[in-house]
Amino acid sequence: MRGFVVQYTPADLPASAPQHGGIAFLDRDGVLNIGSPDYINHPNEFQTLTNAPKAVGMLRRAGYKICIVTNQSAIVRGLWDEHRLHQIHEHMRQIFLEKDSDAHFDMILGCPHRHRDRCMCRKPRPAMLRFGAKVLRGLQECKVGQSIFEPTAEDGEVDWWGEKPVPQNSFDCMVGDRGSDMGAGWAQGVRLFQVDDSTGIFPVVENILNSEHTGDDFHPVR
Numbered sequence: 001m002r003g004f005v006v007q008y009t010p011a012d013l014p015a016s017a018p019q020h021g022g023i024a025f026l027d028r029d030g031v032l033n034i035g036s037p038d039y040i041n042h043p044n045e046f047q048t049l050t051n052a053p054k055a056v057g058m059l060r061r062a063g064y065k066i067c068i069v070t071n072q073s074a075i076v077r078g079l080w081d082e083h084r085l086h087q088i089h090e091h092m093r094q095i096f097l098e099k100d101s102d103a104h105f106d107m108i109l110g111c112p113h114r115h116r117d118r119c120m121c122r123k124p125r126p127a128m129l130r131f132g133a134k135v136l137r138g139l140q141e142c143k144v145g146q147s148i149f150e151p152t153a154e155d156g157e158v159d160w161w162g163e164k165p166v167p168q169n170s171f172d173c174m175v176g177d178r179g180s181d182m183g184a185g186w187a188q189g190v191r192l193f194q195v196d197d198s199t200g201i202f203p204v205v206e207n208i209l210n211s212e213h214t215g216d217d218f219h220p221v222r
């Protein structure tokens with residue numbers, strides 16, 4: 001598989017939400033659910049982190065569209081295929097909506113590759129974030145539901161030694177537990193929020209919602 005796995009499920013923001021157009025890019029494991037060195041291999045291994053659904057609901061009520069960007073190399077390693085990833089994500093969607101009826105994911109993107117596959121989508125490369133931003137901003141067509149998108153080399157190109165790019169929207173942010181998440185968010189120019197993988201997104205959500213908060217400092221090559 002050369003592209004990344006796409007689930008596109010656009011939905012209106014809650015009626016009272018401000019319309020600033022910001023996108024919250026969220027890593028999955030260690031941010032929304034408890035991660036595992038052996039991967040999350042089945043819906044029944046998915047354990048939500050405390051208050052993660054509430055945090056996603058708060059972001060949508062505050063006007064953010066939600067784009068999950070997750071590295072899932074178990075696919076290219078042959079442990080399972082993209083249909084299993086879709087099953088896990090359907091389960092995740094259900095759990096989140098049960099806990100908070102606004103905790104909807106507009107888009108879920110998964111890179112199936114290993115580091116050595118040298119793809120453009122595996123974080124810290126930003127191809128998934130760039131694609132998510134284009135689709136959610138109406139600049140690129142995407143089939144609603146499941147698909148595979150194959151990025152070009154340009155989609156993953158980054159000058160890691162240059163200045164952090166200017167964000168498309170100053171509200172945009174990336175939330176992750178690893179340096180690779182911060183790198184991908186840096187390449188997209190967005191505010192960065194690194195979280196502890198044992199507590200996930202909830203402890204940082206107030207900072208994200210404070211649009212004056214510029215996020216964490218990060219230097220990809222230092």
Ligand SMILES: [Zn+2]
Nearest residue numbers: 111119121122
């Ligand atoms: Zn990839």
